[in-house]
Each structure stands twice: as C-alpha cells, then as structure tokens.
Amino acid sequence: MPLVERLKFRFTKNYDAVPDVIAAAPGRVEFIGNHTDYNNGPVIGAAIDRYVFVALRRIEESVFRFSSGDSSYVAVEDPTQKLKGKRSWINYPLGVYDSLIRRGLKPSGGFELVVDSDVPMGAGLSSSAALELAVCQALCTVYGLGLSREEMALASREAENEFVGMPCGILDQGVSAMGTSGSLVYIDCRDMRFSTIPLGKNYSIWIFNTHKKHSLVESMYSERHNECFQAVDGLNGVGLRIQYLADISPADFQSAKSRLLGTLSNRAEHIVSEIERVNRVKHLLEGGRVSEAGQLLFESHASSRDLFENSVEELDYLVEILKSLPNVIGARLTGGGFGGAVMALTEDAFSPDYAESVASAYRGRFGQPPEVIQCRLSDGVRVVERIESTDTIEPALG
Numbered sequence: 233m234p235l236v237e238r239l240k241f242r243f244t245k246n247y248d249a250v251p252d253v254i255a256a257a258p259g260r261v262e263f264i265g266n267h268t269d270y271n272n273g274p275v276i277g278a279a280i281d282r283y284v285f286v287a288l289r290r291i292e293e294s295v296f297r298f299s300s301g302d303s304s305y306v307a308v309e310d311p312t313q314k315l316k317g318k319r320s321w322i323n324y325p326l327g328v329y330d331s332l333i334r335r336g337l338k339p340s341g342g343f344e345l346v347v348d349s350d351v352p353m354g355a356g357l358s359s360s361a362a363l364e365l366a367v368c369q370a371l372c373t374v375y376g377l378g379l380s381r382e383e384m385a386l387a388s389r390e391a392e393n394e395f396v397g398m399p400c401g402i403l404d405q406g407v408s409a410m411g412t413s414g415s416l417v418y419i420d421c422r423d424m425r426f427s428t429i430p431l432g433k434n435y436s437i438w439i440f441n442t443h444k445k446h447s448l449v450e451s452m453y454s455e456r457h458n459e460c461f462q463a464v465d466g467l468n469g470v471g472l473r474i475q476y477l478a479d480i481s482p483a484d485f486q487s488a489k490s491r492l493l494g495t496l497s498n499r500a501e502h503i504v505s506e507i508e509r510v511n512r513v514k515h516l517l518e519g520g521r522v523s524e525a526g527q528l529l530f531e532s533h534a535s536s537r538d539l540f541e542n543s544v545e546e547l548d549y550l551v552e553i554l555k556s557l558p559n560v561i562g563a564r565l566t567g568g569g570f571g572g573a574v575m576a577l578t579e580d581a582f583s584p585d586y587a588e589s590v591a592s593a594y595r596g597r598f599g600q601p602p603e604v605i606q607c608r609l610s611d612g613v614r615v616v617e618r619i620e621s622t623d624t625i626e627p628a629l630g
C-alpha cells in the first residue's frame with residue numbers, strides 16, 4: 233500500500249476518524265559544511281526524495297495522541313512534559329507545538345497524530361528534522377497559522393534546541409523546509425539567508441548508510457559543540473574579539489592557533505577550513521564547475537576524520553573505496569558523524585553496478601552491506617492533502 237494510503241488507514245484504525253491534513257517533509261543530505269552551521273558559517277545541503285508523513289486532526293478534548301508506524305497510540309495530557317525512552321520521539325512534535333505557541337498559535341483542545349516515514353533512521357539523513365517540519369506544517373494548517381517556510385524552519389530548530397535539548401544548527405530544518413527539486417540549498421547561517429544552487433542534470437547523489445551509530449552520539453555532538461565555543465573563548469583570551477568561529481579569517485586563525493590547546497586547535501581548524509571549502513564549492517557549482525568541487529568534498533571528509541574526529545572506520549572505508557572508482561566526483565561523511573552515512577556525488581555514468589561493488593567490498597570487510605540509496609533532490613515541506621470533515625475513509629484492511 234502506498235505510504236499515504238497506509239497512513240490514512242492507520243489513522244482511522246487508531247482514532248476511528250479521518251485526519252484534517254496530511255503533511256510531508258523530506259530528509260536531507262549534508263553536501264558540505266560539517267558542523268559549520270552552529271558556528272555561524274555557511275552550509276550546503278539538499279532535500280531528498282525520502283519523507284516523513286504526518287496525518288493530524290484537531291480535537292476538542294485536551295489530550296494529545298501520538299502513534300508511529302503500526303503501533304497503537306500514546307496519550308499525553310500535559311504537552312509541556314518531556315517524555316523518556318521509547319516514547320521520546322514524541323518530544324519532537326511536542327517541541328514544535330510549544331514553539332508554535334510562542335509564534336501565535338492559540339492552544340485549544342488537543343490533537344491526534346500518526347506518523348510514518350521512509351527516511352532511514354540513524355543514517356544522518358535527519359529524520360527528526362523531517363518529523364518536526366511535517367508536524368509544523370500540519371499544525372500551521374489546522375490552526376490557520378500562516379508561517380513562511382523560513383519561519384517553520386526556525387520554529388522547528390527551536391523545538392530541537394529548547395524542548396528536545398539538542399544544540400543543533402539550522403542545517404537540517406532549513407533544508408527540509410527550503411528544499412527545491414534538482415537543487416542544493418545554501419544557507420548562510422550568519423543572517424539565516426537561504427538560496428538554491430541547481431546541481432545540473434548529469435550528476436547523482438548516492439547515500440551509503442552503514443547502520444552504525446555510536447551509542448553516545450547525542451552527547452558527542454554536544455561535546456563538539458562545546459569545544460567549538462571553548463575555542464572561541466581561547467581565541468578571545470589571546471586578544472581576538474569573536475563570537476563564533478566563523479568570525480575569524482583563515483589567516484588570523486593560522487597566526488593565533490598555537491595559543492589553543494591541541495584538541496581545541498584541531499576542532500577550530502576544521503571549522504575555519506570547512507567554511508572556506510563551503511564557499512569555494514558554492515563558487516564552483518555556480519560556475520558549472522561541478523567536477524572541480526569533488527576534491528573539496530574529499531578534503532572535507534579528511535578534515536572531519538583527522539581534526540574534528542567525528543568519523544568512524546566504516547565511513548572512512550567507504551570514502552576510500554569510492555575515491556578509487558571512476559565517475560565518483562567526491563565523497564564524504566554526511567551529518568553529525570560518529571556513524572551514519574557517506575554521501576557520494578557522481579557522474580550519471582556511475583551505475584547501480586558500481587554502487588553494488590562498493591556495497592559488496594564493504595560487506596567483505598564489515599560483514600553487513602550498507603544500505604544504498606540513489607537520491608533525487610526534492611522540494612521541501614508541503615501539505616499533501618487537506619481533508620474535508622465530510623470525507624470518509626473506509627478501513628480497507630483488517
């Protein structure tokens with residue numbers, strides 16, 4: 233059954249009612265700009281043709297019901313309380329509800345929600361931001377709150393920072409909101425400006441998902457975040473006046489870096505050099521010089537691996553194999569790191585057979601094949617269907 237039909241069917245089965253709206257938001261790849269976003273630098277990503285779908289209905293009763301996949305629902309009476317354990321995915325929709333209240337949504341009654349998705353989990357493709365954006369769109373639609381896509385991205389990021397407690401930047405929510413078919417999304421995080429860069433027809437983006445995820449990935453992300461701001465403090469301690477690592481030029485950083493402790497110096501060097509790489513990649517892509525950008529993608533991976541130390545053996549191996557193959561322009565880890573996926577930019581001539589040879593080499597080394605996905609660059613968050621209350625949905629399956 234197609235995903236949207238399955239979602240409607242589950243909604244009716246769980247709540248014995250028809251949803252008011254179905255919204256969808258895409259997962260994303262980080263094309264280049266590893267951990268640059270919360271350092272106020274630029275980043276380039278792309279929305280992909282994998283989505284989180286949300287079906288939602290407003291109800292008068294003051295209760296909030298959540299169900300995911302084919303599981304039965306969880307009822308929440310106090311939407312300000314964070315949940316733990318298996319139910320912690322519910323904090324994303326609760327966080328969005330909370331940040332929409334701050335933006336004018338008048339809370340009244342409750343809602344019922346079902347979520348389903350074909351974004352691979354734990355692959356660094358940002359299924360959680362897609363969930364936030366899909367919920368945000370659904371809530372804005374049923375409450376008549378006219379937020380722009382940019383505002384939805386900011387509200388969803390706030391949900392993640394304030395409610396969920398992850399100090400992420402704007403990359404995931406920004407791309408899931410602002411994605412455009414056939415294009416990459418460039419975000420200047422300093423002033424939250426979003427623009428698009430067409431990729432051109434002759435190129436593909438592939439994902440190789442290792443299914444590996446460090447058990448402490450959230451706290452390691454926070455640790456890297458803290459280290460970047462400790463590096464800012466360290467640089468200010470030697471006479472600079474900066475607020476973010478994006479505020480220092482590569483030349484000034486080279487003169488000042490010996491004053492930082494080794495680890496902090498490495499973390500900062502990664503960010504400062506990565507910002508430069510993002511700018512160079514943008515320039516090359518805009519000039520149609522796509523193949524010249526490949527070397528910078530490989531350099532980005534090496535910098536994450538050696539200086540930011542957020543890669544793992546499995547990702548390094550995939551990048552090395554990809555580097556040796558024809559028609560691969562560049563490859564690098566995508567997303568927060570510490571597991572997850574590698575993305576490769578290829579010429580169209582890179583066929584599924586080549587991808588299969590990467591998967592089988594990986595299986596030979598690590599025992600399990602990676603999940604391989606060829607991505608289409610897609611549009612961002614949207615309303616899939618608005619359902620009038622007189623419509624009925626027959627629960628076709630038992």
Ligand code: GLA
Nearest residue numbers: 266267400401402403567568
């Ligand atoms: C995660 C975060 C993003 C970004 C990337 C790393 O995906 O959610 O904000 O920091 O990691 O670039």
